[in-house]
Amino acid sequence: MLMIFCFQWSIYSQTSRPQVPQNQRPPQLTEQQFRAMLLESSDPDTTLELYVRFAEIAGRRNPAVFLQLIEEIESLEQVQELNKNAYSNLLKATYWNRSNIDSAANYYRLAEQQFKALELSLRVVDVMQQRARALSRKNDFIEAENVYFDLLDFMEENKLDEETRQIIYNELTDLYIRVGAIEIALDRYNQLLEMGVQSNNAECSIRLRMSNAYKRNREMDKAVAELEQCINKENVQNELKASIYRSLADLEKIRGNQQQRLAYSIKASELVTSVSGVYFGTNLFLGESYFENNMYQKTDSVIAILNGINPRRVQLPARINFLILKTKNSLQKEEYDQAIQFADEGLTLGQRMPQAILNVELQRLKADALQQLGEYEEAFAILRSLSENERLIQETGRIQMEEMNKVRFQMRAKNLELESVNAKLSLVRFRTFSIICLLIIIGGFFVYRYRLKTALQEERTRTKIANDLHDEVSATLTGITFFAEAVRKDPNQEKKSHFINLIAESAGEAKEKITDIVWSITPENDNWELLLAKCRRYASDLFESKAIEYDLNIANSIEGKIDMNLRQHIWMIYKELITNAVRHAQATKIRVEMKQENDHFLLSVTDDGLGFDTTQDFEGNGLKNIKRRSDKIKGTLNLQSIPKQGTQCELKIPLL
Numbered sequence: 001m002l003m004i005f006c007f008q009w010s011i012y013s014q015t016s017r018p019q020v021p022q023n024q025r026p027p028q029l030t031e032q033q034f035r036a037m038l039l040e041s042s043d044p045d046t047t048l049e050l051y052v053r054f055a056e057i058a059g060r061r062n063p064a065v066f067l068q069l070i071e072e073i074e075s076l077e078q079v080q081e082l083n084k085n086a087y088s089n090l091l092k093a094t095y096w097n098r099s100n101i102d103s104a105a106n107y108y109r110l111a112e113q114q115f116k117a118l119e120l121s122l123r124v125v126d127v128m129q130q131r132a133r134a135l136s137r138k139n140d141f142i143e144a145e146n147v148y149f150d151l152l153d154f155m156e157e158n159k160l161d162e163e164t165r166q167i168i169y170n171e172l173t174d175l176y177i178r179v180g181a182i183e184i185a186l187d188r189y190n191q192l193l194e195m196g197v198q199s200n201n202a203e204c205s206i207r208l209r210m211s212n213a214y215k216r217n218r219e220m221d222k223a224v225a226e227l228e229q230c231i232n233k234e235n236v237q238n239e240l241k242a243s244i245y246r247s248l249a250d251l252e253k254i255r256g257n258q259q260q261r262l263a264y265s266i267k268a269s270e271l272v273t274s275v276s277g278v279y280f281g282t283n284l285f286l287g288e289s290y291f292e293n294n295m296y297q298k299t300d301s302v303i304a305i306l307n308g309i310n311p312r313r314v315q316l317p318a319r320i321n322f323l324i325l326k327t328k329n330s331l332q333k334e335e336y337d338q339a340i341q342f343a344d345e346g347l348t349l350g351q352r353m354p355q356a357i358l359n360v361e362l363q364r365l366k367a368d369a370l371q372q373l374g375e376y377e378e379a380f381a382i383l384r385s386l387s388e389n390e391r392l393i394q395e396t397g398r399i400q401m402e403e404m405n406k407v408r409f410q411m412r413a414k415n416l417e418l419e420s421v422n423a424k425l426s427l428v429r430f431r432t433f434s435i436i437c438l439l440i441i442i443g444g445f446f447v448y449r450y451r452l453k454t455a456l457q458e459e460r461t462r463t464k465i466a467n468d469l470h471d472e473v474s475a476t477l478t479g480i481t482f483f484a485e486a487v488r489k490d491p492n493q494e495k496k497s498h499f500i501n502l503i504a505e506s507a508g509e510a511k512e513k514i515t516d517i518v519w520s521i522t523p524e525n526d527n528w529e530l531l532l533a534k535c536r537r538y539a540s541d542l543f544e545s546k547a548i549e550y551d552l553n554i555a556n557s558i559e560g561k562i563d564m565n566l567r568q569h570i571w572m573i574y575k576e577l578i579t580n581a582v583r584h585a586q587a588t589k590i591r592v593e594m595k596q597e598n599d600h601f602l603l604s605v606t607d608d609g610l611g612f613d614t615t616q617d618f619e620g621n622g623l624k625n626i627k628r629r630s631d632k633i634k635g636t637l638n639l640q641s642i643p644k645q646g647t648q649c650e651l652k653i654p655l656l
Contacts, residue, residue: 029057044079048087055091066095086114090127097130101138102545105131121158125151129168141179142504148172166192174209182217186210201237204230204244211247215254224251242271242282249285258292265289280306280314284322291328299329320346320358327365331372339369360386384524432484435507439514446518480507519571528558531567532594535574539592546582554594558601560655569629570603570653576622577605577649584622585609585647601653608646614639626651 029037034054041047051069058065073088093107108131115123128151135144148168155165173188189210197203207226214223227244230236245268252261265286272279287302303326311319323346330339343366350359363382370379480503519525519534536554543550562570574594581587587607594603623639626649630637633653641647 029054031058044076044083047076048073048079048083052087052090055094059094063095066091070095082114082117086111086118086120086123089114090123093127093130093134097134100547101134105134105138108134121154121160125155125160125164128154129171132171136175136178141175142501144175145172148175162195163198166195170206170209177209177213177216180216182213185213189213200230200233200235201240204233204236204240208240208244208247211251215247215251220251220255224248227251238271242268245271246282246285249289253292258289262289262293262295280309280322281318284318284325287325288321291325291332296329296332299325303329316349316352317358320349320362323349324358324361324365327362327369331365331369334372336369336372340366340373343369385530432480432503435503436480439507439511443514446514526562526564526567528560528562529556531562531571532556532558534571535592535594538575539578542578542582543590548582548587549589551589551591554592555596558596558655566633566653569633570601573626573629573651574603576626577603580622581605581607581609581647585611587646596655597652599655601655603651603653604648606646606648611641611643611645611647613643614641 031054034050037050038047041050051073055066055069070088070091073084073091076084089107089111093104093111096104096107108127111127112124112131115127128147132144132147132151135141135147148171151168152165152172155168169188169192173185173192176182176185176188189206192206193203197206207230211223211226214220214226227248230241230244245264249261249264249268252258252264265282265288268282269286272282283302283306287299287306290296290299290302306322314322323342327339327342327346330336330342343362346362347359347366350362363386367379367382370376370382484503525531532554536552539550539552539554578590578592581590585607587609589608591606592604594601596602627637629635630651630653635651635653638650638652639647640649
């Protein structure tokens with residue numbers, strides 16, 4: 001934040017605008033100082049910069065400050081509307097940056113356009129950088145990469161300083177690491193080192209990132225070698241050196257050398273003394289090392305220290321890892337009730353993280369404690385939800401998504417280095433063909449696994465599911481092939497980008513279809529509890545992502561059995577109804593009911609969307625599919641809709 005603020009003050013020197021004197025810009029700005037500086041300021045642009053600066057400082061402690069300052073900016077007199085809108089949108093983006101990334105990215109985009117119109121180039125750099133970071137946190141990697149490349153082009157056009165360009169290149173390289181494009185990231189890091197670094201801190205920061213890249217690529221010796229170059233360097237900040245020792249400790253953990261891991265953890269803890277996120281994480285690492293080396297008394301002492309730190313100052317993953325350590329420590333002490341309490345606290349926090357592996361570990365630890373207390377049924381229920389097949393399916397899906405993103409980013413990275421259009425088209429064809437082959441191989445693998453595990457009495461049903469796999473995915477793969485051919489032949493650059501985006505969207509759709517089909521054929525999923533939980537999670541995630549008001553009345557369980565065929569049809573009907581309500585009906589309120597009525601299962605979706613005339617020929621492919629699936633499971637479908645008033649679709653299915 002300080003760097004960004006310095007950028008803005010330099011703008012005024014470039015444009016001969018008045019500046020707040022250096023001695024009036026303390027590192028921490030109280031509200032009293034802020035108000036006094038506002039009274040002294042006679043320049044509107046300087047006034048607006050003061051608002052941004054104070055918001056960045058005070059908003060960390062009290063986000064409501066942003067809303068107050070936005071109102072003040074919008075009510076300022078003698079300030080042009082464009083200036084007020086630009087700075088107001090910047091503060092709105094900063095306010096929403098943590099709680100609603102979509103809104104934040106949109107406000108950053110608006111602010112970017114307005115600052116460009118004002119010709120405030122360094123403020124443009126700031127908002128574009130923040131927008132790219134927000135998109136990256138949202139996992140919208142392709143769009144984030146596009147913003148970074150646009151930012152680099154903008155900086156080149158405006159001849160901004162090389163140090164800032166290095167920062168942007170560093171963030172772009174970190175983005176490649178996230179999606180698994182390790183080789184490209186390492187090339188970028190080496191380029192940064194070759195460009196020259198101004199300090200040992202900068203060099204070691206890059207080498208730490210390179211080590212993490214090598215570790216992710218399972219090249220442990222190279223990962224260690226990068227870190228060892230920084231161990232004896234002088235003038236390296238203690239917190240950075242502590243991070244280096246922590247990374248070395250983690251590498252030794254992977255190698256199975258617990259004693260060396262402990263030695264590095266102790267060195268890391270000796271380097272940090274202030275109570276901060278680094279202090280907490282480093283000592284947590286030390287506590288874990290003590291525990292793995294059976295030094296339980298020292299583990300207790302570290303836990304006691306960390307218990308005294310305000311958890312609000314610690315990032316969520318570190319807080320969950322701390323609860324994992326406390327759970328393990330309680331299990332070792334045979335304090336099983338305490339272990340369950342810690343595990344439940346961690347699982348509650350874990351609900352704020354998407355499908356975190358930390359939640360899996362907490363559930364396993366909780367199951368161990370329940371088993372020790374004789375609560376075998378509850379322990380078994382937890383373990384059943386964490387079955388090996390489900391884990392493998394999720395892991396395979398994650399790897400597949402990373403590979404597809406890796407292809408896209410490799411394609412863009414090569415485009416930056418190559419000037420030949422023919423070479424670019426060749427790369428697009430190769431990467432597209434790789435995606436198609438990957439989808440076919442993964443699809444074939446799942447078909448083989450599912451056929452291998454099929455009982456003879458379910459053979460016909462399993463064969464039908466294999467056909468469903470072909471029907472659902474083949475059209476998408478054919479579309480990818482057509483788009484790839486269009487990229488090869490069409491000379492128009494805008495159309496090429498459009499077709500490349502269509503390839504990415506189609507590959508994602510194919511992956512989602514494969515995941516749904518694999519889930520539907522897994523025997524362990526043949527129970528009402530898992531289906532209802534999946535429906536509840538799918539609807540809440542989708543509605544919240546679209547800011548739709550919703551009411552979910554979904555039972556926890558239904559009496560009776562559910563087989564694979566019924567489960568698959570209910571899930572597909574449910575997804576179609578939810579998708580129709582969100583994407584086509586443009587609803588703002590949606591109510592979903594899934595419950596048992598006597599000997600029938602009831603599914604009802606009601607929205608306040610556009611609706612349609614049921615007397616007309618309204619049955620598109622979606623509704624036809626719902627009707628076809630309903631007939632196959634002997635369901636009764638009742639559809640009521642009024643134009644501009646909403647739609648209600650109710651499905652009743654006899655229970656087995």
